[in-house]
Amino acid sequence: MKNFYVFVLAAVLACFQSQAQTFRKISGKPAAINSTLQQLPAVRSTEVLNSLNDGFESYDDFSLDFAPWTLTDVDGAETWGIEGVEFTNQYAPMSFIIFNPSATDPPMTSAAILPHEGSKFAACFASNGATNNDWLISPPLSAGTNTSVSFWVKSYTAQYGLERYKVAVSTTGTDPADFTYISGSNYLTAPATAWEQKTFDLNAYNGQTIYVGIHCVSDDAFIFMVDDFSFTTTTSSTSTLTGLVTDAFDGTPIPGATVTIAGLSTTTDQDGNYTINNVPAGTLNAAFTSNVTQGAAPLAVNFFDQSSEGSNTVTCAKEGYITYVNNNVIIPQGETLNLNISLTQTLLAGNMRFVLNWGATPEDLDSHLNTPSIEGQPYHIFYSDQGNATSAPYAALDHDVTEGYGPETMTIYQMFDGTYQYYIHNYSEEPAITTSQAVLQIYNQSGLIQTMQIPTVGNGLYWYVCDINGSNGQLTIKNIIQETPPGNFRYELPEKTSGNIAQNSRSITSWNWNFGDGASSTQQNPSHTYTAAGTYTVSLTIGDGTNSDTETKTGYITVTGGSSGNGTLTGLVTDAVNGNPVEGALVSVAGKSATTDANGNYTITNIPAGALVANFSASQTSGTAPLTVVFSDQSTENANTVTCSKSGYITYSNNQVVIPDGGSLELNISLSPELAAGNMRFVLNWGATPEDLDSHLNTPSIEGNIYHIYYSDEGNATAAPYALLDYDITTGFGPETMTIYKMFSGTYQYYIHNYSEEPSITTSQAVVQIYDQTGLLYTLQVPTGGTGLYWYVCDVNGATGNIIIRNVIQQNPPSGSRELWPAKDAAPVVPAERNITSWLWDFGDGGTSTQQNPSHTFNVNGSYTISLTVSTGTAQATEVKAAYIQVGPQGIGENGLSDRITAFPVPAESTMQLDSPELIKTVIVTDLTGKELNHIIVNDRRAVINTSQLNSGTYLLIIETGIGKATKKFNVK
Template sequence: MKAKLASYQKQFLGTIALIIILLTNTNAQLVANFSANATTGCAPVLVKFQDASAGNPTSWKWDLGNGTISYQQNPSVTYFTPGTYTIKLIVENSNEQDSVIKTSFITIFGSPTVHFSADKTNGCYPLHVNFTDLTNTNGDSITSWLWDFNDGNISSSQNPSHTFSQQGEFDIKLSVTTINGCMSVVEKSKFITTDSSLLGGFNYTILSTNCSAPTSVQFNNTSTGSGVLNYQWSFGDGATSNDKNPLHNYTSAGSYTVTLVVSNNMGCTDTIVKNNIVNIGTVQANFTIPDSICVGVKLDLFNTSTPATISCNWSFGNGITSTQTNPSITYNTVGIYTIKLVNNFGACFDSLENTIKVVAKPTANFSTINTLSCSLPLDVQFTNNSMGGDTYQWNFGNGNTSTLQNPTHSFTSFGIYNVSLLVTATNGCSDKIQIDSLIKLIPVKITNIGFTPTEGCVPLTVNMQPTLNTSDSSIQYEWNFGDSTFSTEKNPTHIYTKAGVYTVQLKIINANGCFDSLIINNAVRVGDKPNANFSATPREGCTTTGIQFTDSSTNALIDKWKWSFGDGKGSTMQNPLTTFQDTGWFNVRLIVWSNGCSDTMVKANYIHILPPMANFVFDANNCNEKLKVVFTDSSKGAESYKWYFGDGDSSTLANPVHIYAKGGTYQVILIVYNGECSHSKIRTVTVDDKRGELILSDTVICRN
């Protein structure tokens, strides 16, 4: 026993020694791996690599894909050129070597090279500039542009247009972003320069004291602006000058337009044109007027002087003056007036006087009585109260006229008419008066009576409101409510205290004696409260059983019924006979009316309809078995079945499949049974046994 134990101890110690030797001589496996702080970016990109190898390497060799070799454990490198880079790492220790290659591990996107131009870079403000983007995308598409014009305005257009409205020097900045998010910016200092605008101007002095040629004119330049100013004069007679303040001699009679163009060294210009400012030669003031005019009538004056006047002054002989070229004047007093025109043609003047006679005009006026009526015809006598008239023209507003001094006119149609009178004197002066809505021929009429409500139970309160064709406040009302009671209110409220059907009458009359009446037959229906009740025979049956309902309501003369049987059907008969469209228990409701007064009776679970209720669906025209029809029962409460397929065949299955001998339309009947009750359903089934047919011809079709 001791010897065997010693043997076991020896074997155990040997095993332990072997395990210790194996553990001592076995190192972890070397596996190359790495990571980077960035794998994509816009050039230039600084990438820091991190050794992540297992197995305790002691040396490293990196190929960073851009020609750079590194022996550091964690190298860094900057990528300047867009593209994709494959990274290789070799690691070693004293026992082994391993490597890893990561293809296209680094992706560098190219940043755009921003550049732009403009169609102009200097000029007078407002300066409109068109900018053009000239950016080199370096292979990537651009997704956004941002322009800063340095005047408080920006733009996101690729090629914007911008107007600089201030004087100054403007730095222009353009930021461009690619689809990969790479952005570049360029700023051009003082790229746009604007100068202040010019403002041209001048005045002149005619040096001679007469209006005949030759005549000298001194021009005085009042232009303003920055920079070196240049001047180009055109005197209207073919002569020009570049002097600032030229003296020009006109040698021929005429009317001359003078033009001055001012420019500066920035390219700014302004042009001033003064039409017909210099007038040399014979001048003549002129205007024409009639011999006479009616008092109170506006006189329009037209200055027809030659040449066209520079300025003028009118006096009208009544203390009123004007400096308008073509003024107007109204004389309000009879008399003879002298009108004088003085024209200024530069240094030359001319005047003209004409006289005009202002004559009296008549005063139109008339009166009448009996201008309101509600009946036809209406004869109206008109009295002419005009002064100074010789002839008269009446217009009665209905298409009829008269030239009598005091006419009588008969109005034969209802309406509202404007009447006018035109009075003319022997001197041609006239006056007109018109009185709007003078004649009013309006019938008094009741167009409707509103009742709220029109029916109900005793006692019933009814509000009555008439509708008239007039708002005449003098109208009086006479109501007869049909129950021997009356009212003179406009909108009365009446209480009916007895059952019945009432006819209501309204009469109206106004201060002129115009009247109308309206009778509304059966206007209000008032009933005693009924007591609704009913019975049915039988109260239980099949879906085919006719149920007879009998009205047994009391307490009133009932004139209207409304039944609801609980299965979606109803009736307005007094004693209806019906069958039910479903099985189960049904609530029945009856509403009865007596002259609009109603009562309701509802009996819950009053009718019981026993099953079955037949119904089915079918699936026909299967493409592979066109004569086969699958029937599916959807009946309620069926215990047995009888199918008739319309071709002489039948079945007692619940869900039969039937194959027809030929196509056609068939009336399929399903009868279902449950105890003593049965019910049937008929549906039309169409079986189509036609098949598609492809017919080919030998027709030749040419390509294209």
């Protein structure tokens, strides 16, 4: 009987032991390869998935490589095993392993090691002697709309510390360097008590192909467990791109070429074929070319619109070939486009190759090349006389296609003096060549030098593409459709009648050209003559009634000789501190220069007309949503850039100087001497009227007092307020100079008062330049709209030196201290002497305005690029300021209460101290996404923050005081 009880007791104890099964980690050596599951790297499909739900059930137990997942073991260390348990690949270097606890020896049955669902999960074992640096990377995923990813995580045990991990996204590939973390700057931890689901919003990546990476960064813990990965998105109406990639020389298929569009990629098969599904809609894309880009004045230039709507960029690459790039590929929404691509091999010096591809119809387009005289005679190379690569004409039609698509390839192997003419003939006659979707690419030994789309308008069977100068290889682009071929070879071709011209398939309805010399056009393919020497930037803005896009080519047209202009610029250059004349200063405008005489005077004559220049400012550029911003137009017409330099002074630059055509402008310039660290200088110059503009500076509390520095109290450079009105002018022009010699915590306010009252300050042509020890920081034009005597220029954060631009005209000074000088009635606003008649603002969030000085509210956190397009009716200019408005945590401005709370040291290392004039109740530390990292109860005017656990970067402090909340940004070294 006793034996029976002992047996029962042993059974019960064994049962409890099973229920409380725990294991410790143990080091060991991986089994020899003959007893370890041998695995070749899994073959990974390049297929892009619209959804992925993976519980890791379909993979072999204890696999170290399980496609379509990518596993990257960066640390390369052997791993810890489980004491008393054996399983395949235990102790092996690995990133993640398919772990089945029921298949170990003995089976593991503890709840701590069970999967979230099913029988398996992906596990990352602790590296032995190293911190984990292991990646579990998803296959390529197509983000449509409403995109998110979720998965479940758990630590096997907390005995060695919780498992640490980060989550990241890549849009380019699976190399760890390709990834951007979306889980914050700090690692996350996986709980040990139960599985936890983590979900991440991926809408920022909509329309792209992405990879999601789970990065284990545990420090000598044990087992990081991942299960039930789910990627969800709403697929949009997408399109398909398919085609054939061939060798441009002989037309043979090219296997293994990589074709990419909209972040999606695939590789051609053995027959050179490729297919890419789920291609998102393209965009409106402005593009243009011209028949010439340089020459002597007067230079007549024909411009050609090559814009497209709904276009994507396609690239094709293969080792040994020049990469193909086409940024005007249009795939009808929800349909399939066949795009055949020909890759050209690297050419030798003096070679030039023309590669033509087109659509299904017309079936036959032919390449033609007329040569100059070569060894006594000219040649016409085409399908009937294909030339020769090694003897005259040293050019050949390499490959001819007669059933659509191309490639049709023509190569010049040796050039001779004279003009080559290259053109395309529509041998099929119909449909019109303008409907062929033809693309021509021109290569030389350096690679691709020109990609041209066929014009979509014009009558005729011939696309005259370009001329080539045989002596230097220079291209002269023609790009026109015409009735007859260039040259005199028409008799060699069967007589053709003009085909029917199909309707232009684009819905582009407007074209606005800016030729860079003050002239513009609204024609689709305009002609323009440049009469003055110079280098000109040309832009084209297109619209379809809903969207617009701009293509800008900087320095695109170079004109030599010609008229030099007839404007005159004259003025006086003075020292910004003492007003003394500056001798020997170099003043430059429109490529012309003069040096000031002993009295500081200068004169420059024969200045060409300037250009229309778009410019604007904002009342504030950062803050939290909803953020209301008042935008001020500061555009000028007929503007030139004036610079002035002298050794020992900071160079002056003003890109909005308007010199009357055929007239004269007096521009007085003040040069600011170089400043010491911590100094800041404001230099004001203006026109003849109003006669007296005054600089004003309000300071924060300095040694117990707040100061107002202006003409009646000019301050002091060496004692409080450590700021001084250096130089005051009361009879027009300036300079009026204010310098801060030592800054104190808090907000400085700098503004201008129109002491003369009239005419309006908006007509003063005033310019403020702001300098610190590094040089010129800002050049601000007075707004030309607004009512009031006060130009509120900016605030300065005394703790950091950061400048917050205000740049608005208002009725009252920013301080409200109007009693310090005689009260004034607001002067009437005098219309600005400009011919600008229209304004088009794009606020970057879908909002627009046609007002001159609009107000706009940003309701969603983000970074917004602002653009302003102005027009005179004949000329147009656009100014774009990238990421100009910052809304949300990353854009919080530090002013008011925030400025009164000091933080040091900045950047922080291990600790940072806060000092506040108000009682600090609590301090919350967050990252820039707003994620809370630390919460501290203070109840004191001083707080010490531990920053030792923070990675290098920028963070936010949310400080709750007795009078409200303050937010400050700080950096960790």
